[in-house]
Each structure stands twice: as C-alpha cells, then as structure tokens.
Amino acid sequence: MxxxxxxxxxxxxxxxxxxxxxxxxxxxxxxxxxxxxxxxxxxxxxxxxxxxxxxxxxxxxxxxxxxxxxxxxxxxxxxxxxxxxxxxxxxxxxxxxxxxxxxxxxxxxxxxxxxxxxxxxxxxxxxxxxxxxxxxxxxxxxxxxxxxxxxxxxxxxxxxxxxxxxxxxxxxxxxxxxVIGYAEGNFMNLATSVGLYAAVSKELGNELVWPGSEEFYTKFDSFTxxxxxxxxxxxxxxxxxxxxxxxxxVNGDAESWQNLWPKMAERYGLQVPSDQLTRDTPDKSVMDLAERPPIQDLEDHLGIKGKIPKSKVEQRIDLMKWSQKPEVKDGWQKLAYKEGLQEDAFEKATWGFLGFVLGRNYDLVVSMSKARRLGWTGYADTWDSLSDVFDELEKAKILPKRT
Ligand SMILES: NC(=O)c1ccc[n+]([C@@H]2O[C@H](COP(=O)([O-])OP(=O)(O)OC[C@H]3O[C@@H](n4cnc5c(N)ncnc54)[C@H](OP(=O)(O)O)[C@@H]3O)[C@@H](O)[C@H]2O)c1
Known part of the structure; x- marks a missing residue:
C-alpha cells in the first residue's frame, strides 16, 4: 500500500x-x-x-x-x-x-x-x-x-x-x-478574486462589466x-x-470568457452590459510584455517571421486600482458585515494576478494529447469547476450566498 x-x-x-x-x-x-x-x-x-x-x-x-x-x-x-x-x-x-x-x-x-x-x-x-x-x-x-x-x-x-x-x-x-480551486491567502487565486469582483459589483448596484482585455474576451484560454x-x-x-x-x-474543454462571463452574471443575478467592450472606462491600464513573445523563438520554423506583435496586458478596468477605490472597499465592508463574511478576504484576493489573467490579449490553448495517448481520460467542464469552487467559497464565508 x-x-x-x-x-x-x-x-x-x-x-x-x-x-x-x-x-x-x-x-x-x-x-x-x-x-x-x-x-x-x-x-x-x-x-x-x-x-x-x-x-x-x-x-x-x-x-x-x-x-x-x-x-x-x-x-x-x-x-x-x-x-x-x-x-x-x-x-x-x-x-x-x-x-x-x-x-x-x-x-x-x-x-x-x-x-x-x-x-x-x-x-x-x-x-x-x-x-x-x-x-x-x-x-x-x-x-x-x-x-x-x-x-x-x-x-x-x-x-x-x-x-x-x-x-x-x-x-x-x-x-x-x-487554476480553479479553493485556497485561503495564497498567491494566485482566480476563482476567489473573480467571484469577489462580481459580488462587490452587485453590492455597488453595478452591472458585471468585463475588466480584462477586449481582445481576450473572445479568445481561448485553458483552465485547470x-x-x-x-x-x-x-x-x-x-x-x-x-x-x-x-x-x-488542463480541463480538456474549449473555453473562452465570452462563454463564462454571462454565466457568472446569471449566477449572481447581474447583467452583462451590451456595450461593455466599447464604453469608456476611467481606470484602464496597458502593460507591454516581453519584447519578443515566446512564439517568436519559433518564427522561422513556423514560417511566421515578422508577423507576431509584442503581447500586452490590457485591462479595461485595472483591478489593482479598482480594488483600492474607497467606494469599492466601502462596498466590500458593507457586504462583509451584512453577510457575515471573512473581513480580510477582499484584501487577500489576488487582484494583480486576476488583472493579468483577464488582461492578456492572446490565446492560450494547451494540448492534452500526450496524457490521453497514455490512457488519461479525465475531463472537467470549466464552468462547472468555477461554479463548484464558488459554492465552496460561499460555504467558507468568503463569497456571499447567491440570491
Ligand atoms: N495558482 C495558479 O493559478 C497556478 C497556475 C499554474 C501553475 N501554478 C503553479 O503551481 C505550483 C503550486 O502553486 P500554487 O498556486 O498551488 O501555490 P499556493 O496556492 O500559493 O500554495 C503554496 C503552498 O506552498 C507552501 N509554502 C510556501 N512557502 C513555504 C515554505 N517556506 N515552507 C513550506 N511550505 C511553503 C504554502 O504553505 P504555507 O504558507 O502554509 O507554508 C502553500 O501550501 C507553482 O509552481 C505555481 O507556479 C499555479
């Protein structure tokens, strides 16, 4: 054994x-x-x-x-x-x-x-x-x-x-x-931060506005x-x-925030504004990534020389800035008090990481073929994974109960 x-x-x-x-x-x-x-x-x-x-x-x-x-x-x-x-x-x-x-x-x-x-x-x-x-x-x-x-x-x-x-x-x-999972006070936590973003948006009477890159909203990501x-x-x-x-x-499904975001909104009784990708947002930020994106190491081999621009992280709403706004902090405090939530959950959330993950302007498609060839058959639906972790976070009093 x-x-x-x-x-x-x-x-x-x-x-x-x-x-x-x-x-x-x-x-x-x-x-x-x-x-x-x-x-x-x-x-x-x-x-x-x-x-x-x-x-x-x-x-x-x-x-x-x-x-x-x-x-x-x-x-x-x-x-x-x-x-x-x-x-x-x-x-x-x-x-x-x-x-x-x-x-x-x-x-x-x-x-x-x-x-x-x-x-x-x-x-x-x-x-x-x-x-x-x-x-x-x-x-x-x-x-x-x-x-x-x-x-x-x-x-x-x-x-x-x-x-x-x-x-x-x-x-x-x-x-x-x-990674979509449950942890308290760790370094990279997508589910906790995105759940808190939705919960506080609701508390403030706002719609669920996509804070990430306009381009990435319709690109593909792979989640685990x-x-x-x-x-x-x-x-x-x-x-x-x-x-x-x-x-x-990775989970093995094909996923994109264009599919997940409206589900997030539905779960928390919010609306996705139809002009969320075109309306003006006051707290934008843009960050250039490496001079040569990784794919450029293969540009000769792939026959794409000179075709790949530098990648960026473009946040329509910079989440670090958003999380520091007095009205946002105040909204969280009211919500935490009303729902008996862990008060430091908002402060411990990984806003920089979430901003990076949602702000990238490129696809991330990760192949599972190698493991499958060896007989691995595991699979998870990404929305189900997120939804399960939101349930856990609600039980732990990190997120408010959905209404
Ligand atoms: N989270 C993601 O989204 C993600 C995505 C892709 C890859 N990864 C990778 O997955 C790997 C694991 O990361 P994670 O996100 O699961 O980490 P995590 O949630 O931040 O957890 C880190 C763990 O390491 C322990 N630890 C930290 N410092 C320690 C020390 N000095 N002595 C003993 N234990 C220590 C922590 O426990 P204590 O603090 O209690 O000691 C905790 O259990 C990393 O290589 C990460 O880059 C993570």
Missing part, C-alpha cells in the same frame, strides 16, 4: 492533492501533508507536519526524521518580486528538500517524485506562445529570456536522479494553467480544475509509463 508526502499542502493545488489522497484511505493509508501553516482538519489517513522549506537541508532533515513516502508530491510555491528571486527561492526549496530526504535515507525508498509547475513553462507570462502548447515545445532559454524557475526545478530533479545513493525513483512534472489536477497526479504517480515525463494538465 503506497504512502505519500505532499508539500504545499495548504496551497490551491497541494490542498486538493491531500484531499484526493485523503478520500482513499484503503489505497493510501499514510499521507504526510507538509506546510508552515495548518488551515483545516485532516482526514484520518493524513498527518500534518510543519516544515519551512526555506530552512537549510540539515534543519529540514531534523524535521523530517522518520518521515517516509513512496510518492512525493511537490506543490510548494513562494512568490517573489523578480524572476531571479523566484528561481533562487523555489529552486532552493526543492533542492534542499530532496537533500534532506537524502540525508535521512528516505529518498532511497521513494518510487516517484511528482513536481507541480505550470504553463509558464511555455512563457505564457511573457506573451503569446505557439498554440496549442505541447510538452515537446522548446524551452525558452535564449539570452534575452528571464530566468524560469520551472526549468531549474526540472533540472534539479534530473540531477538528483543520477546521484549516487539516492535510490531508483523516477519523476513526473505537471503543467497546469489558470485543482480537483482534476489532483486526480491527474494520483493517476500519473501510479501509471508506469508516465515515469520521467512532463504533462500538460
């Missing part, structure tokens, strides 16, 4: 992995959930252990004494100001954690390490990538490309695998995108339900042919 270690156990992706393993005590009798904070009670087969992954490997080895697992799920993440800092911190956390397991001798017992990364793999934070994105697309390592901590983390796994005395485990890496991702990693941990492979993990 396999045992598991999950880092990032309180995060949007890690928490759901813990829940998925927690639902199957017969199959997974021992699950070690690791994080600095403990935010909820664990199922009976899950033991929570405190760990600070920024500690030295020696200190971590002390904390991890007697802790063993056949499968290690690494879903910890710390967000820093610059990509260089992200590279340093997130790379070091993984490296020191594996070193600590090695020092304790427990790495030798590991069968597979599953590392959670994301579609920044393809440079989706830098601009338009080739669509659909496939796992064999070349890494963006040119001199003008910023450091990408996912590349460092993946290299660390490969280097560790070859080291003497570390056992004979293999690895799986996942690339989720725009945290629940589906958790099912995926459990499948990938045990699928023999998945070893030493990286996989995209």
């Amino acid at each position: 396999p045992s598991a270690i999950v880092t990032g156990a309180t995060g949007i992706l890690g928490r759901q992995i813990v829940h998925e393993l927690g639902k199957r005590p017969q199959q997974w009798p021992t699950v070690h959930a690791l994080s600095r904070s403990k935010k909820e009670e664990c199922p009976q087969n899950v033991v929570h252990n405190h760990i600070d992954l920024t500690a030295s490997a020696d200190n971590m080895a002390k904390d991890l004494q007697n802790l063993e697992g056949d499968y290690v799920f690494f879903a910890a993440y710390l967000q820093k100001e610059t990509e260089q800092e992200n590279w340093d911190v997130n790379g070091d956390m993984l490296e020191n954690f594996l070193t600590a397991l090695q020092k304790n001798g427990s790495l030798k017992k590991v069968k597979r390490v599953i590392l959670i990364t994301g579609c920044k793999q393809y440079g989706v934070h830098l601009g338009a990538a080739k669509n659909p994105m496939v796992e064999s697309d070349p890494w963006l390592t040119g001199a003008d490309r910023p450091p990408n901590f996912y590349y460092r983390q993946q290299d660390i796994l490969k280097q560790f695998q070859g080291k003497e005395g570390t056992g004979s485990w293999d690895w799986v890496v996942t690339y989720p995108n725009d 339900s945290a629940k589906l991702h958790a099912q995926f990693v459990v499948w990938a941990a045990l699928e023999p042919r998945a070893g030493n492979q990286a996989f995209n993990v």
Whole structure:
C-alpha cells in the first residue's frame, strides 16, 4: 500500500492533492501533508507536519526524521518580486528538500517524485506562445529570456536522479494553467478574486462589466480544475509509463470568457452590459510584455517571421486600482458585515494576478494529447469547476450566498 508526502499542502493545488489522497484511505493509508501553516482538519489517513522549506537541508532533515513516502508530491510555491528571486527561492526549496530526504535515507525508498509547475513553462507570462502548447515545445532559454524557475526545478530533479545513493525513483512534472480551486491567502487565486469582483459589483448596484482585455474576451484560454489536477497526479504517480515525463494538465474543454462571463452574471443575478467592450472606462491600464513573445523563438520554423506583435496586458478596468477605490472597499465592508463574511478576504484576493489573467490579449490553448495517448481520460467542464469552487467559497464565508 503506497504512502505519500505532499508539500504545499495548504496551497490551491497541494490542498486538493491531500484531499484526493485523503478520500482513499484503503489505497493510501499514510499521507504526510507538509506546510508552515495548518488551515483545516485532516482526514484520518493524513498527518500534518510543519516544515519551512526555506530552512537549510540539515534543519529540514531534523524535521523530517522518520518521515517516509513512496510518492512525493511537490506543490510548494513562494512568490517573489523578480524572476531571479523566484528561481533562487523555489529552486532552493526543492533542492534542499530532496537533500534532506537524502540525508535521512528516505529518498532511497521513494518510487516517484511528482513536481507541480505550470504553463509558464511555455512563457505564457511573457506573451503569446505557439498554440496549442505541447510538452515537446522548446524551452525558452535564449539570452534575452528571464530566468524560469520551472526549468531549474526540472533540472534539479534530473540531477538528483543520477546521484549516487539516492535510490531508483523516477519523476513526473505537471503543467497546469489558470487554476480553479479553493485556497485561503495564497498567491494566485482566480476563482476567489473573480467571484469577489462580481459580488462587490452587485453590492455597488453595478452591472458585471468585463475588466480584462477586449481582445481576450473572445479568445481561448485553458483552465485547470485543482480537483482534476489532483486526480491527474494520483493517476500519473501510479501509471508506469508516465515515469520521467512532463504533462500538460488542463480541463480538456474549449473555453473562452465570452462563454463564462454571462454565466457568472446569471449566477449572481447581474447583467452583462451590451456595450461593455466599447464604453469608456476611467481606470484602464496597458502593460507591454516581453519584447519578443515566446512564439517568436519559433518564427522561422513556423514560417511566421515578422508577423507576431509584442503581447500586452490590457485591462479595461485595472483591478489593482479598482480594488483600492474607497467606494469599492466601502462596498466590500458593507457586504462583509451584512453577510457575515471573512473581513480580510477582499484584501487577500489576488487582484494583480486576476488583472493579468483577464488582461492578456492572446490565446492560450494547451494540448492534452500526450496524457490521453497514455490512457488519461479525465475531463472537467470549466464552468462547472468555477461554479463548484464558488459554492465552496460561499460555504467558507468568503463569497456571499447567491440570491
Ligand atoms: N495558482 C495558479 O493559478 C497556478 C497556475 C499554474 C501553475 N501554478 C503553479 O503551481 C505550483 C503550486 O502553486 P500554487 O498556486 O498551488 O501555490 P499556493 O496556492 O500559493 O500554495 C503554496 C503552498 O506552498 C507552501 N509554502 C510556501 N512557502 C513555504 C515554505 N517556506 N515552507 C513550506 N511550505 C511553503 C504554502 O504553505 P504555507 O504558507 O502554509 O507554508 C502553500 O501550501 C507553482 O509552481 C505555481 O507556479 C499555479
């Protein structure tokens, strides 16, 4: 019977992995959930252990004494100001954690390490990538490309695998995108922020005005339900042919905000204004992304040289500015008081992240073909995923009950 270690156990992706393993005590009798904070009670087969992954490997080895697992799920993440800092911190956390397991001798017992990364793999934070994105697309390592901590983390796994005395485990890496899940106080949380935007718009007596890019409203995005991702990693941990492979993990439907936005409005009893993409909005912002969008690395090969402009993040309503407006804050406070909501939920929402995700002016289409070829059949409807998470957020008193 396999045992598991999950880092990032309180995060949007890690928490759901813990829940998925927690639902199957017969199959997974021992699950070690690791994080600095403990935010909820664990199922009976899950033991929570405190760990600070920024500690030295020696200190971590002390904390991890007697802790063993056949499968290690690494879903910890710390967000820093610059990509260089992200590279340093997130790379070091993984490296020191594996070193600590090695020092304790427990790495030798590991069968597979599953590392959670994301579609920044393809440079989706830098601009338009080739669509659909496939796992064999070349890494963006040119001199003008910023450091990408996912590349460092993946290299660390490969280097560790070859080291003497570390056992004979293999690895799986996942690339989720725009995750839809439940977490409190994390770094990137699409569902909480977009739900709060709708709730406060309603409280203020406004319509549900699209705050993102006019172009993106009718472009395609690929989303990852945290629940589906958790099912995926459990499948990938045990699928023999998945070893030493990286996989995209998205819902598998074709989605666009032109489809999701009116559903959001309906759920919260709001109207989508017919002129929302043309009316003047006072708090616009435009940000240029990288000089060369990722797809330009392939422009000769694809035969599109000179055809791809620089990508932008264009917010019709800049959500950072919006969230700081006195009338918006006031609206939230009234709503929170009236509905008995968690007062700091609005402040903890990730407005910068939401503004970026909705403001991009390019398609993000992520292929699931590689996993499907290996037998993965999981699928989630994106609206259903969002709606389920809104239900959870309502129960947790982060969003008001829909009327
Ligand atoms: N969220 C998204 O939309 C999204 C999309 C695509 C890819 N990804 C990628 O998915 C991966 C996981 O991110 P996430 O969004 O799930 O992260 P998250 O929700 O922000 O959670 C981060 C987790 O890491 C833990 N952690 C942070 N610092 C720690 C430390 N010093 N020691 C121990 N634990 C620490 C946190 O727990 P404590 O604070 O309790 O310690 C938390 O459990 C990242 O590579 C991220 O880039 C995320």
